Amino acid sequence: MNAENTIISLKNVCKVFDKSFTAVDDFNLDIKRGEFVTFLGPSGCGKTTTLRMIAGFDMPTSGQILLNGQDISLIPPYKRPINTVFQRYALFTHLNIYKNIAFGLQYKRVDDLTKPLKDKEGNPILDENGNQLYAKRKLTKDEIRAKVKYALNLVDLEGFEKRAVSTLSGGQQQRIAIARAIVNEPEILLLDEPLGALDLKMRKEMQLELKAMHKKLGITFIYVTHDQEEALTMSDTIVVMSDGEIQQVGTPKEIYDEPKNAFVADFIGESSIFTGTVQKGNKIKFLGASFDSDPADEGKFALNEKVDVVIRPEDVIISPKDEGTVNAKIVSKIFKGMHYEYITMVGKNEMIAQSTKNYEEESVVGLSVDPENIQIMKKPFTSNYYDGHLTKHCHVSFAGIHASFDVLKLFPGYHLSEEGTLINDKGEERDVEGLQVSVEVGFDDIELSDDPNASDLHGEIINMIYLGDHYEVTVWNQDVDEEFIINTPDLWNIGDNVSLVIKEGGVEVKLKGGR
Amino acid sequence: MEATRALPKNKGVMRENRKWLCMPYGVFLVLFIILPILLIFCYAFSDADGHFTLNNFIDVFSPDSSGTTFKVIGQSLGVAALTTVICILIAYPIAYILANSKFNKNAVLVYLFLLPMWINFVIRTVATKQLLIFFGLDPAMHPWICSIIGMVYNYLPFAILPLYNTMLKLDKSQIEAAADLGASPVQVFFKTIVPMTVPGIVSAATMTFMPTMSSYVITDALSGRTIKLIGGQIEHQFLHSQLNVGSVYAIIMLALIGLSVVFENFFSEKKKGAR
Numbered sequence: 001m002n003a004e005n006t007i008i009s010l011k012n013v014c015k016v017f018d019k020s021f022t023a024v025d026d027f028n029l030d031i032k033r034g035e036f037v038t039f040l041g042p043s044g045c046g047k048t049t050t051l052r053m054i055a056g057f058d059m060p061t062s063g064q065i066l067l068n069g070q071d072i073s074l075i076p077p078y079k080r081p082i083n084t085v086f087q088r089y090a091l092f093t094h095l096n097i098y099k100n101i102a103f104g105l106q107y108k109r110v111d112d113l114t115k116p117l118k119d120k121e122g123n124p125i126l127d128e129n130g131n132q133l134y135a136k137r138k139l140t141k142d143e144i145r146a147k148v149k150y151a152l153n154l155v156d157l158e159g160f161e162k163r164a165v166s167t168l169s170g171g172q173q174q175r176i177a178i179a180r181a182i183v184n185e186p187e188i189l190l191l192d193e194p195l196g197a198l199d200l201k202m203r204k205e206m207q208l209e210l211k212a213m214h215k216k217l218g219i220t221f222i223y224v225t226h227d228q229e230e231a232l233t234m235s236d237t238i239v240v241m242s243d244g245e246i247q248q249v250g251t252p253k254e255i256y257d258e259p260k261n262a263f264v265a266d267f268i269g270e271s272s273i274f275t276g277t278v279q280k281g282n283k284i285k286f287l288g289a290s291f292d293s294d295p296a297d298e299g300k301f302a303l304n305e306k307v308d309v310v311i312r313p314e315d316v317i318i319s320p321k322d323e324g325t326v327n328a329k330i331v332s333k334i335f336k337g338m339h340y341e342y343i344t345m346v347g348k349n350e351m352i353a354q355s356t357k358n359y360e361e362e363s364v365v366g367l368s369v370d371p372e373n374i375q376i377m378k379k380p381f382t383s384n385y386y387d388g389h390l391t392k393h394c395h396v397s398f399a400g401i402h403a404s405f406d407v408l409k410l411f412p413g414y415h416l417s418e419e420g421t422l423i424n425d426k427g428e429e430r431d432v433e434g435l436q437v438s439v440e441v442g443f444d445d446i447e448l449s450d451d452p453n454a455s456d457l458h459g460e461i462i463n464m465i466y467l468g469d470h471y472e473v474t475v476w477n478q479d480v481d482e483e484f485i486i487n488t489p490d491l492w493n494i495g496d497n498v499s500l501v502i503k504e505g506g507v508e509v510k511l512k513g514g515r
Numbered sequence: 516m517e518a519t520r521a522l523p524k525n526k527g528v529m530r531e532n533r534k535w536l537c538m539p540y541g542v543f544l545v546l547f548i549i550l551p552i553l554l555i556f557c558y559a560f561s562d563a564d565g566h567f568t569l570n571n572f573i574d575v576f577s578p579d580s581s582g583t584t585f586k587v588i589g590q591s592l593g594v595a596a597l598t599t600v601i602c603i604l605i606a607y608p609i610a611y612i613l614a615n616s617k618f619n620k621n622a623v624l625v626y627l628f629l630l631p632m633w634i635n636f637v638i639r640t641v642a643t644k645q646l647l648i649f650f651g652l653d654p655a656m657h658p659w660i661c662s663i664i665g666m667v668y669n670y671l672p673f674a675i676l677p678l679y680n681t682m683l684k685l686d687k688s689q690i691e692a693a694a695d696l697g698a699s700p701v702q703v704f705f706k707t708i709v710p711m712t713v714p715g716i717v718s719a720a721t722m723t724f725m726p727t728m729s730s731y732v733i734t735d736a737l738s739g740r741t742i743k744l745i746g747g748q749i750e751h752q753f754l755h756s757q758l759n760v761g762s763v764y765a766i767i768m769l770a771l772i773g774l775s776v777v778f779e780n781f782f783s784e785k786k787k788g789a790r
Binding site for chain 1: 689696698706713
């Protein structure tokens with residue numbers, strides 16, 4: 001990125017609250033002049049904290065915020081050429097609309113062109129670029145009036161000068177808040193979920209208006225929202241955040257089409273996420289079937305590597321039974337206006353699909369996906385990943401195994417009853433049977449044994465690599481056609497039949513996105 | 516059929532009955548508020564024999580005694596105004612600090628400031644007098660300073676409480692917005708925090724101004740009886756069996772309190788209008 005074009009850059013910014021809670025962790029970002037940047041993420045991901053540090057309400061615990069190359073991280077907010085549109089408008093209730101908008105203007109200082117600065121000998125004082133410097137003056141009343149009028153015009157509320165804040169609707173107050181910020185001609189405008197309190201129709205309208213305003217004014221906009229649709233509609237660049245860290249930076253199209261990891265894919269738009277295994281011949285196996293994968297992904301992944309597979313509902317092609325790659329049963333159908341949305345079950349896995357065609361609930365259809373629409377993302381190569389589901393007695397079922405795990409970690413506030421069901425403090429029971437989960441078993445969390453009675457899980461060693469201090473062994477189970485990768489210090493032979501013993505606490509279970 | 520028709524009728528009867536619930540309050544209102552005021556007016560407009568006369572008012576404002584009357588009113592207003600201003604000046608920063616969770620994590624400090632309120636004020640005043648003498652401030656020598664110190668000490672909690680309550684509800688985002696728009700900390704204070712706390716200032720002012728006007732026990736003890744408040748004047752008249760003249764003073768005091776209520780309403784109306 002061209003350094004001259006960068007208006008603000010955040011370097012290794014960290015924010016720690018109360019010495020223990022890290023809200024923003026090592027945040028690095030350059031924002032170009034005139035760009036519309038959106039910080040997108042679930043609540044508590046640190047996006048508002050980042051915005052507040054740019055505005056100056058919070059100081060970074062460490063790191064730098066550079067505005068036009070100057071470190072501003074310790075400068076108080078009133079000295080920064082940055083203005084904010086607040087989530088709850090924060091209009092001054094004791095002032096009328098005119099005074100609200102003019103509030104910032106009364107503190108503004110501009111060059112007094114009638115008073116060029118001169119040194120003692122009468123030579124003009126120049127800045128480093130050789131431009132004449134001028135004495136500063138306040139804005140005149142007429143100038144303020146003209147600017148307020150222009151700002152009101154811009155937000156379509158001409159003639160509202162004398163009105164009291166309380167007489168305005170939410171949408172109008174929001175416009176005034178925007179006018180109050182942009183009238184100061186800031187270098188950067190920060191918007192903290194400004195449309196959150198508006199109704200849907202109003203929100204859509206304001207999105208387009210804000211976008212148009214951004215185009216017209218040429219000010220850099222930094223926008224914070226948790227609404228992915230809003231982010232996709234308005235932004236030039238989206239910064240997806242989670243747990244105080246940047247997950248991905250990119251254009252809306254990049255973020256939507258090429259999500260970097262499962263979090264981004266899950267957060268942006270609807271998607272079904274599965275655990276897949278890379279196979280020979282540029283194929284990928286998930287949902288128990290082998291799919292052709294995107295030729296562009298060829299060679300990017302190791303053979304048998306476990307990956308996240310993301311399928312967008314609109315990319316699923318529904319065809320009659322047995323004509324797709326896998327068969328699925330439609331369990332629910334929702335009419336969405338332009339199309340139907342189907343929730344289908346492929347075995348125990350859920351796949352969301354969209355189609356303009358009408359299929360009956362409970363019918364079995366074939367599903368397939370074009371290779372270029374199968375998004376494959378790396379998983380850290382230290383664990384085995386499987387799709388699984390919970391069973392009635394709070395066990396997890398995956399890859400043909402029933403394993404126990406710490407179910408209470410998944411459902412805080414619940415405890416186990418004597419019958420082995422989940423109960424909360426109010427005595428309400430929670431039915432977990434069939435819940436979709438992703439299961440992670442570390443390479444170090446499985447032990448090999450040659451005693452066939454050591455466990456119910458058996459397999460054949462199909463591959464073994466020596467990695468300096470241990471062997472990485474791949475075991476294949478024929479019954480469920482799943483592979484397990486295990487780190488072991490012992491030497492085994494390819495073709496050995498072994499038992500797999502999962503260590504206590506070795507099964508990590510996560511619920512799948514929201515459903 | 517019968518039962519359903521009977522239901523609304525029953526409800527109506529119940530509503531009729533409910534009206535009687537306000538009876539105790541009505542009795543209280545008549546006995547302790549309306550009747551005494553009527554009595555005061557009767558006494559003020561009658562002579563010792565019970566005949567109607569305006570002489571009591573003429574006496575109070577006659578050339579011989581109008582000097583004392585106006586002095587008493589002036590001193591009452593003066594003490595009240597001074598106490599109110601000083602109380603608010605002291606209470607404002609205290610309330611701000613108390614309401615800020617950064618300094619006052621569990622609101623215990625608030626009780627520390629309200630603690631004196633739970634001790635009888637006569638005892639407090641006697642104690643204050645001894646304390647002042649101990650520090651070398653003799654009430655007889657410095658009547659005004661000592662009286663104001665006593666008054667401020669007694670009425671400070673009444674100023675802190677309403678201010679504290681308003682400041683708890685202060686809209687922090689408006690303060691941030693002002694800073695964001697270029698106002699320095701001092702400008703933020705005068706342009707947003709003060710206007711936002713006007714309701715608290717007004718009620719703090721009324722809570723101190725009205726009672727101080729007539730708190731003669733404090734001035735009597737702490738000024739060596741040189742400062743006379745209107746409350747003291749009423750007591751003096753009544754103790755000397757001058758019920759009629761005393762009632763005139765009572766009416767004057769009512770009028771002054773009425774005026775300050777009008778004043779307060781004026782400010783809170785103005786505040787509402789700006790919203």
